Amino acid sequence: MIWSYYFIIVLILLLFATCLSIASSNQLVEAAATYGNIGAISKKSCFHKEKQALLHFKASISRDPYGQLSTWRVEDDDCCKWSGITCNNQTHHVTQLHLQEYDLTGEISHSLVNLSYLNHLDLSDNFFNGTIPNFISSMTQLRYLDLSWNYFNGTIPKSIGSLTQLRTRESSSIIEIENLDWLSNLSRLQHLEMDGISLAKVNYWIDVILSLQKLSFLSLWNCDLSEVMHPYSSFLNSSSSSIEFLYLGNNNLNSSMYRWLFPLTSNRLLELHLSYNMLDGVPRYLGNLCSLTNLYLYGNQIAVKFFDFLNNLCGCTLVTLRRLSASDSQITGSLSDEIQKVSSLELLDLSDNHLSGTMSEKVWELPNLERLDVSSNSLVITANVGKSKISYIDLSNNSLVVTPSKAHMSNNYCVESIDLRACNLGPLYPIWIEIYKYLTYLGISANRISETIPFQFWRTWPSRLIYLDLSSNNISGEVPDLSSNFDIYPIIDLSSNNFYGPIPNVPLTLASLNLSRNKFNGGISFLCQIVDGFLSFLDLSHNSLTGQLPHCLWHFKGLKVLNLGHNHFSGRLPASIGYSFQLEGPNKFSGNVPIWIGENFIRLYGLILRSNNFIGPIPLQLCHLTNLQILDLSINNLNGTIPTCMNDLNVMVHGRRFPESLVHSYLKVHDEESSSAEYTYVDKAIMEWQGNERELTSTLRFLTSIDLSSNNLTGLIPNELTDLHELLVLNLSKNALLGEIPRKIGEMKKLVTLDLSGNNFSGRIPSSMSQMTSLSFLDISHNKLSGRIPSNTQLQSFEPSKYIGNAGLCGPPIIESYPGDEVPSIVRESESESGEESIDDELQR
Structure with missing residues (x-):
């Protein structure tokens, strides 16, 4: 992993007693x-x-x-x-x-x-x-x-055990402890969470847990659990166990854990999470948990046919089970009529498996089913929802979704959300969706729909619609006025189509608008009609929009993501941006980089202003952006020196505590138990990666990067820059920087890419660079460096072209070598390898 999580302690002590009374x-x-x-x-x-x-x-x-x-x-x-x-x-x-x-x-x-x-x-x-x-x-x-x-x-101080009034303790961390004896003093403990704390070195941890006789809730998620225990230890076989909620997910446990987890039955267990382990098969013991209502097995290697999966659950469990999630578990076979055995189910999630064939229509007849997710399988599904109670349906990424039969084409008032993404619905628009009158969420992206949507269909969306996703099709035509077609706070995604013409009027309470990668033209004054305080995400990139940015943008205080890149905007920036700010070329914004960016938006995590006409120095106020993860000011006309305050960028010094934060969620459509509970926006940006321009999406969550290349910067590299120990990419190429490369640059051990080419650096290559073992791309060509390249290091594994233009350099891998010099046999992957998967591999090594 490329993230150094540091030792992050989570310690929550919550007592359910009333506040101390001084009566x-x-x-x-x-x-x-x-x-x-x-x-x-x-x-x-x-x-x-x-x-x-x-x-x-x-x-x-x-x-x-x-x-x-x-x-x-x-x-x-x-x-x-x-x-x-x-x-x-x-x-x-x-x-x-x-x-x-x-x-x-x-x-x-x-x-x-x-x-x-x-x-x-x-x-x-x-x-x-x-x-x-x-x-x-x-x-x-x-x-x-x-x-x-x-x-x-x-470590957690053992003296914490002296807090004998403790009823609830929650802890989440990336630390390691060797002893849990101090927990034994907390005899009143009812609720214990130690998610993320490594218990790999704790022997007989089960016995310590079982000594807590009042414990009803236990979560040991991602705790590196060992199987070192007394022979007869068991959560569920212990007469003293009162556990009702048990979470043991993400621990790499294999099926041998069943011998201590399920020796007999338990009439107390209500909810069991064994997700993200290495369990194979389903033991029949699971069918004997007669109080079990919620069972979560997703992210395992169950690898059985669905028929066998259900048979192993036969028993009293099938009578009580209400929620079953076994997604991403390599389950095969067909979704057959056997599903009728679980008539009490309210939620069924079998997504991301290997189910195939035709899905049984008995699924639609389950009397209590409210949520169904069979996405990412190879099923052929007829959407005969009829009058069922199901309100949430995700059929996306299957072989084919067939038009409902005429007998099931009557209006349905229960379905609120339906996701039909990548179901081969095209090339015609599926007009049968109109039968769902109370839809709030409609996703039909990536379906190869190529016809122009008839005007009347724009007018017949369900009146409660909040989320509309038509993205990644080939739909063409102009978009009509949308200002009165949606409920409050709507989310509209028409990206990656062939829509053209001016951008239409949109709902006044718009929450998100993504029109990127179309052929829209004209200005964006329509934004000034949107009510202040609602808009969170705006992506108009990759169109043919022109003119200056309207000053009303500064009203959108809740704006988190603004991407206007790859249009033809011009002029100065108004005082408004969101948490992620992308205005990369071929826009031609001019003037100084505004200082208000650093003064007013200190939660900003991405600032990308590449390929514009900005001039002047880099504002010192940018150092106030302590959450900044990506800084790209490349290909402008900036001058002056690199600020010495760069080590105030905390994320680049310490790392990001929430790597997933580049995936934004800002409106809940369903509760947290559904896979489409929230609308999310994944940041993407076009950036230079190891000499080539790439569009990065999911990789951005790993990336910490500074790119100041292709400007007119002068002076030295400040020593403070070497304090950015979590930085992965540093590109200072094509400037007029001079002086020596800082001696402490080797302390930036996580750098994957370092480009200092095309400057006036002099002196020797610092010996500390031999410590930079993560480097996969290095370019220090076309400077004034001299002396011998540090030998017997990975520095010899780079192409000679990465050192050329330094007349005073010698030693491998360049031609001017001393007798006896040898090039280490380090095999490095081709630097021309393309694709974001290879970038992702580089960043996670």
């Missing part, structure tokens, strides 16, 4: 004595001691990029009114700190122990580092503690 007069007197007099209890400001503790905490914060602690001022007496603070209404003691997602950097101050009545502490999703402070365990009133998604290292 007795003795307690009130004692509390008042502590702070001077009993009258202090009734005052409407917090206690001085607690205010000072909070101010000391603030002083330990080295960076507060959003100014969230700006209300914490010495001159304000009442700290109960400060941001993130909650006080008891009667006693005015500080009881809760909510400082999550503030991106704070610094240390957790010991002063927090002076908040004697604190029962809720949430510092999650910040940049705290070091070890988890031991003093946390002395805060015995804590009922909720969340330190997740920070950069802590080391």
